[in-house]
Amino acid sequence: MDDTEEKRVVRGRRSVDFRGKDTWSVFRIMAEFVEGFETLRPLWPAVSIFGSARLQPDDASYIHAMEIAEALSRDGFNVITGGGPGIMEAANRGAAEGPSVSIGLNIKLPHEQESNGFADTELNHRYFFVRKVMFAKYAVGFVGLPGGFGTLDEIFEALTLKQTGKMKEFPVILYGSEFWGGLIEWLHSQPLERGTVSAADLELFRVTDDVGEVVASIRQHYDARRSAGAHETP
Numbered sequence: 001m002d003d004t005e006e007k008r009v010v011r012g013r014r015s016v017d018f019r020g021k022d023t024w025s026v027f028r029i030m031a032e033f034v035e036g037f038e039t040l041r042p043l044w045p046a047v048s049i050f051g052s053a054r055l056q057p058d059d060a061s062y063i064h065a066m067e068i069a070e071a072l073s074r075d076g077f078n079v080i081t082g083g084g085p086g087i088m089e090a091a092n093r094g095a096a097e098g099p100s101v102s103i104g105l106n107i108k109l110p111h112e113q114e115s116n117g118f119a120d121t122e123l124n125h126r127y128f129f130v131r132k133v134m135f136a137k138y139a140v141g142f143v144g145l146p147g148g149f150g151t152l153d154e155i156f157e158a159l160t161l162k163q164t165g166k167m168k169e170f171p172v173i174l175y176g177s178e179f180w181g182g183l184i185e186w187l188h189s190q191p192l193e194r195g196t197v198s199a200a201d202l203e204l205f206r207v208t209d210d211v212g213e214v215v216a217s218i219r220q221h222y223d224a225r226r227s228a229g230a231h232e233t234p
Helices: 018-043 060-074 087-097 128-137 149-163 177-194 211-227
Strands: 007-010 013-016 046-050 078-081 102-107 121-125 139-144 172-175 206-208
Touching: 018 102, 018 121, 018 128, 046 060, 046 087, 046 128, 046 149, 060 078, 060 087, 060 211, 078 087, 087 102, 102 128, 121 128, 128 139, 128 149, 139 149, 139 211, 149 172, 172 211, 177 206, 206 211
Parallel strands: 046 078, 046 139, 078 102, 102 121, 139 172, 172 206
Antiparallel strands: 007 013
């Protein structure tokens, strides 16, 4: 068998090296980016809200997510979520109560994530990395409510972009001091103490339990950005 063929005989059976399909995946990735850009560009400015898919409507954080999203919507900001259940559902539901657009960026998973049904505009993503770009590119602020690995990934992605200057200045707000308090203590006692982050890095976000403070912080930042002449989308 020719070594240039992407086939090998393994333990007497023929197996195929599917790496040859990687190049073709580029076109699927490009298409997903194009669809996302074309759909979301007219919906700037927006605020991306992150949180657990597992929290139920009787959870206090679900109710807070609804309140935050509705308040942002009434203040003129479109709201972006991951399009699924839990906090994502709550935020889309709250945003739909206001006059602005409720946006859900769903993700195709092995155990299919169902759309929560409260988004006015939906995109269905195959790739997490494309979805993360959409969360960030058209947002002027980020709000993190209680969540798991996905929420932490999204929040720290936003903080990394902010820390490295890869995006314009924007607010990152963690809602729920009881939930986030342990993480903040750890950031001070370990990364800061050992020098892997700076004191300035820990000023890149704020923690609050006040819905009004979330909206006011994002509004203040956005108005200052407009006053500085930054009217364009990122």
